Amino acid sequence: MLEILDVHVGYGRTMVLHGVDVHVPTGGVTAVLGHNGAGKTTLLRAAVGLLKPRSGRILLDGEDITRLPTFERVRRGLAYVPQGQQSFGELTARENLQLVADTRKDGAQRMADAMDLFPALAGFLGRRAGLLSGGQRQQLAIARALITGPRVLLLDEPTEGIQPSVVTEIEDAILELTDTGDLSVLLVEQHVGFALGAAERYTVLESGRSATSGAGGEEAEEAVRAAMAV
């Protein structure tokens, strides 16, 4: 379980998050919604240790990881897929995956699992990542993160700029991954339908504060849309 407790985070003197609480239960999906600039990416960067909270705590399975460096958080099971589907553009999709698989004893098995999860990957493994479509790059980025063997996957707007059929493939993959109960997902989204379809819990961020939170599912859509309309 990942718990983000009352975190305050900023850039220099400018504070962006003013006390945000997010809980990601073991084997569950929690969605963080909010408009452009609400602080969603800032929250994920703080969770993985790329930004230091001014105050507040971050717990992974009850252990305080607030002051740990990023590599240590990754070693303990966090994996972060940044916004914008970044990969090593000059390398092929296969090389992008192999790079991570080579760092793990079970890398070959994990690479095979990632290929099972995203069957479409097989069709573009030999292509340079920089030449892939947005949807293909997103699948590649999630697959690469999974090869690190995470317990908590942090996804920043995986559906941004992606065609609906690929959005469905990504949603199916998230649900399949969390089905086994081992992996938790913190999903940052602006796409309300997608987020609530995948998530058991949601939090709406509004100008760096947790404005509304509750149980996911389609029933929550009205409350979320109302919270985001203001």
Ligand SMILES: Nc1ncnc2c1ncn2[C@@H]1O[C@H](COP(=O)(O)OP(=O)(O)OP(=O)(O)O)[C@@H](O)[C@H]1O
């Ligand atoms: N490196 C930075 N230095 C200073 N301010 C920043 C920096 N990165 C983001 N900000 C500011 O922090 C606020 C929150 O940005 P953030 O990227 O977390 O929002 P977001 O919710 O992820 O938005 P989007 O949906 O557009 O990705 C914005 O006002 C932004 O201008």
Ligand SMILES: [Mg+2]
């Ligand atoms: Mg963002």
